[in-house]
Amino acid sequence: MRAAQHAEISRIVGNIHPIYKGEPTPCGAGSGGLLPWVLISMNSKIFVMAAGIIASLVTSAGAQTVGDWVLGKYQGGAYWFPGVVESIGKGTVTVRYDDGERETLGKKAVRPYDWMIGMKVECNFKGAGEWYSGKIASLAGEKIGIAYDDGDKEKTKTGRCRSK
Structure with a gap:
């Protein structure tokens, strides 16, 4: 987890401390998918969380970098579509969607990719x-x-x- 994401998550949910970053492990019966996980200590309790869930708490695209897989609100609509950050400008993010379309969006219309099995x-x-x-x-x-x-x-x- 990047430092910027950790800081934003701590701001949202309180003080968290990743104490072990797990290797990708199988998720979903026979899915073949891999899911990185993190062991977290929060308020004297220990939690195992999927890294994707943690990253999804961070909704600001400010933590995004070129090449990150993200979800963008295509043409300002109600739906989030997956794509990759192509460039970042002052207050904007250009996304190349997985279907091949490209769009430049305001940073609030881009969030980290958080799709997972069962969603x-x-x-x-x-x-x-x-x-x-x-x-x-x-x-x-x-x-x-x-x-x-x-x-x-x-x-x-x-x-x-x-x-x-």
């Missing part, structure tokens, strides 16, 4: 233009497995999915 998303089923709700069943880079609410399943790319 609700909407995906463009088979790329046919219809968006359906489901849960992430597997993640491996830009490859994503979706278990749709209607019972369908699909292996697709993150560029065809969005979150609220």
